[in-house]
Amino acid sequence: MKYIFIVLSFLLLLFSPLLGQTQPLSQTVRGTLTDSDSQIPLIGATLIIVGSSPLVGTTTDVNGNFRLSNIPAGRITLHVTYLGYEPKVIPDIVVNSGKEVVLPLTLQESTTKLAEFVVRASHTKGQARNEMALISARSISPEETSRYAGGFNDPSLIMSNFAGVANNPNGNNDIIVRGNSPKYIQWRLEGVQITNPNHFADQGAIGGGLSTLNNNILATSDFYTGAFAPEYGDVLSGVYDVKLRTGNNEKTEAVLGVGILGTDLTVEGPLKKGYGGSYLVNYRYSTISLLTDLGLTGVKGSPKFQDAAFKIVLPTKKAGAFSLFGLGGLSSALLKEVKPDVAETPGDRSMLAGIREDMEKGSHLLNLGLTHTMPSGTNSFIHSTLSFSQEGIKDQVFESTIEKQYNGSGDFLRDSVLTTHPNYQSHLLKSTYRGGITFHQKINARNNIQIGTQYSLVAYDYRQSQLQGDAANRVYLLDFQENLGTIRNYISWKHRFNEAVTLVTGLHNMNVLLNHKSTLEPRISLNWQLSPTSSLQAGYGKHSTMEGAHNYFAQVQTENGQISEPNRNLGLLKAHHFVLGFQKRFTPLLVAKAEVYYQSLYQLPVENKATSTFATINEGPDFNYVALVNQGTGKNYGIELSLERFFSHNFYYLVNASLYSSTYQTLEGKERNTPYNGHYLINILAGKEFVKLGKNKNQVLGLNAKVFFSGAKPIIPLLRDAAGNLAVDPAANKFWDYSKAYETSLSDLSKLVLSVSYKWNKPRTTHELFLNLDNLTDNKGKVTEYYDPSQPGSVGHTTQRGLVPNLMYRLYF
Known part of the structure; x- marks a missing residue:
């Protein structure tokens, strides 16, 4: 840890000569303005900076471009107007002296005749950028990703600040939406479906310890939690549509970041002077690994990761605009003496006395995409995509038999390793090729149509095996x-x-060519502006998704000892989503929202056994390969309440609460909790900036805090007798009481997060220092239990992740 502070101190000293310079600090704010439906440039629109004196403003040129020069560093709000269009307010734009601000803006054409038109500028904070998403949708900006406490500069973690969304308490990047399994989240990049973008992910494409994305490269992105728009398919839980920002096409700029988690460099600039094309490239390497490679630490076996992302924009005069993008990551770790509180390993053998497990974990991901947007008329365009995605996991568990050594007085000395051999081995490779085309037609100010199709080909190369009991023969599971x-x-x-009234409706069709399964899914949503300050939303959607490939092709041993693949004909999981929402704006900056939802899940794969409690929706990093049938059901319902005071006058707050239920049924016919049914979630966030600090009034101090509460996680308990005494049988590998699956839980969870940032603007550079203290009180609520003979009562517990500090320094130049 001390070496990180040495590096940071060196960087601060390196740039300390700049601290004495004094001159007006300003920057350029520019961008483009287009019609939100047809994407045609809006010529002659007016943009002014709210509250500027004298008034500062500009108009768009023949290409829809605008430029505001010499804007003082700080925060501004833009007011955009155009004849025949609904005006818009874009608040909370951060202006740094070290980097230009480039904004892609859109306006919605008005349906009201000019004579009746009343100007009411809409505040766009938090609204989804997708005009087809009217309910259970919100946007998240890069500035919010940095500012909100607990975000760790990680887009996955930031979503748990919002109503109805939770993360795994052990610190993994699972996104649990309205009680649904995190494996049914769909990730998108630039509108194209991609892999789970997290390092150290498992075979269910769940979680991972750290995102390959960071907010240096992100634009405002959309997140959807239910009743999805017609374009989204093969998803049950939520959709995270991540956008990469476009690089500066006029000026070369860079951002250098050094932090405990990673050291990264972002570079952007024009491809050619006067051309209009641009590039954006980011590369990051784990800081601890970097210092270890340089011989500056004595850390052995530490997790290693590296990732990179890029976006290249290629506009043409007659052939439309092309965009090439990519995201990749590589990670590995060696985990010694693994217990369930460190990682789950197959077969529960780490709980056996005399057995020690070490785990080598490796993973990689790669996403490459090409998009093309071509106007096909005055008010229409065609958007085409080609992409390739690959994710690979290579895990190995080494099992050692050990014998405890004692001295003559009976004191424990050490564990003596007798034998070591590889037990569990997993090599999973999934490659996906996708092609899609969408036609967008703006018929008039009232009507807009989208028609799209996408073909995907997924190539699997899966091998997974483990030793059978104590025998030497290896059994292949996949x-x-x-x-x-x-x-x-x-x-x-x-x-x-x-x-006042907007309707979005449509159909989605899903076809699986492996077993000829298909669906026709109606979607409809409505937004009704009841008054200038209140609105009502309603939505319904039928949704479906495939189960993970490991379940379709699992090798299951029958009662007569033969191996079969009984799940190849497994059908799609399906759900009906119903949502009703209400929004009230008390002031332009203070908004309250409420949503009530009900999700009816059916055709869920469950074990084909009348006494089994197993359903694939409850799968975590472990696995259970059995014969499955699509006869399970589930229910998720709840209410979400939010009160948000948008950032203005240097402070903000966000309070939200969720009360919910998440249950399922197998062939046994009993309704049980899912492991994600925490019953309630509460988030309280607040932040304050202290501006114009220092002799030159060029420094900003930011304080942000978060308090989080949630219900306990339902568990499968250890076997106990009628008196409550432990009744496990390690010799027979019997530990868990499946008859009481998810009926009990341990403790409610809570944590306090504090983040501090300090920024100082200098001529042509901006410096930022961040400190985030996650779980400041080091609260370690119990999450699950497991058998551990070394613990009191032979019961060990996994707990929520304790205090984790993250320190980062950034230089914009």
Whole structure:
């Protein structure tokens, strides 16, 4: 740890000569303004900085471009107007002296005649950028990702600040939406479906310890929690549509970051002077690994990771605009003496006396995409995509038999390793090729249509094996090389009855070519502006998704000892989503929201056994390969309440609460909690900036805090007798009481997060220092239990992650 502070101190000293310079600190704010439906440039629109004196403003040129020069460093709010369009307010724009601000803006055409038109500028904070998403959707800006306490500069973690969304308390990047399994989240990058973008992910594409994305490269992105728009398919839980910002096409700029988690460099600039194309490239390497490689630490076996991302924009005069993007990551770790509180390993053998397990974990991911947008008329365009994704996992568990050594007085000395051999081995490789095309047609100010289709081909190369008990023979759980194709089609129609009422409806069609399964999924949502300060939303959607490939091709041993693959004909999981929402704006800066939802899940894969409690929706990093049937059901319902005071006058707050239930049924016919049914979530966030500090009034101190509460996680308990005494049988590998699955839980969870940032603007550079203290009180609520003979009562517990500090320094130049 001390070496990180040495590096940071060196960087601060390196740039300390700049601290004495004094001159006006300003920056350029520029961008483009287009029609939100047709994407045509809006010429002659007016943009002014709210509250500026004298008034500062500009208009857009023939290409929809605008430029505001010499804008003082700080925060500004833009007011955008254009004849025949609904005005818009874009608040909380951060202006740093070390980097230009480039904004892609859109306006919605008004449906009201000019003579009746009343200007009411809409505040866009938190609204989804996708005009087809009217309910259970919100946007998250890069500035919020940095500012909110607990975000760790990680887009995955930031979502748990919002109503109805939770993370895994052990610190993994699981996104649990409304009680649904995190494996049913769909990740998108630039509108294209991608892999789970987290390092150290498992075979269910769940979680991982750290995102490959960071907010240096992100634009405002959208997150959806239910009743999705017609374009989204093969998803049950939520959709995170991440956008990469476009690089500066006029000026070369860079950001250098050094932190406890990683050291990264972002570079952007024009491809050619006067061309209009740009590039954006980011590379990051784990800081501890970097210092270890340089011989500056004595750390052995520490987790290693590196990742990179890029976006290249290639506009043309007659052939439309092309964009090439990519995201990749590589990670590895060696975990010594693994217990369930460190990581889950197959077979529960780490709980056996005389057995020690070490785990080598490796993973990689790669996403490459090409998009093309081509105007096809005055009010229409065609958007095409080609992409390739790959994710690989290579895990190995080494099992050692040990004998405890004692001295003559009976005192324990050490563990003596007798034998070591590889037990569990997993090599999973998934490669996906996708191609899609969407036609967008703006018929008029009231009607907009989208029609799209996408073909996906997934190539699997899976091998997974483990030793059978104490025997020397190796049993293959998975051993297949298969290709699986899907075709998805959709049509979406947005109709604006007037300025107050908007309807979006459509159909989504999903086709699985492996076993000829298909669905037709209706979607409809409505937004009704009851008054200038209140609105009502309603939505319904039928949704479906495939189960993980490891369940389709699992090798299951029958009662007569033969191996079969009984799940190849497994059908799609399906759900009905119903949502009703209400929003009240008390002031332009203070908004309250409420949403009530009900999700009816059906055709869930469950074990084909009348006494079993197993359903694939409860899968975590472990696995259970059994014969499955699509006869399970589930229910998720709840209410979400939020009160948000947007950032203005240097402070903000956000309070939200969720009361919910998440249950399922197998063939046993009993309704049980899912492991994600915590019953309630509460978030309280607040922040304050102290501006114009220092002799030159060029420094900003930011304080942000978060308090989080949630209900306990339902568990599968250890076997106990009628008196409550432990009744496990390690010799027979019997530890868990499946008859009481998810009926009990241990302790409610809570934590306090504090973050501090300090920024100082200098001529042509900006410096930032961040400190985030996650779980400041080091609260370690019990999450699950496991058998551990070395613990009192032979019961060990996994707990929520304790205090984790993250320190980072950034230089913008």
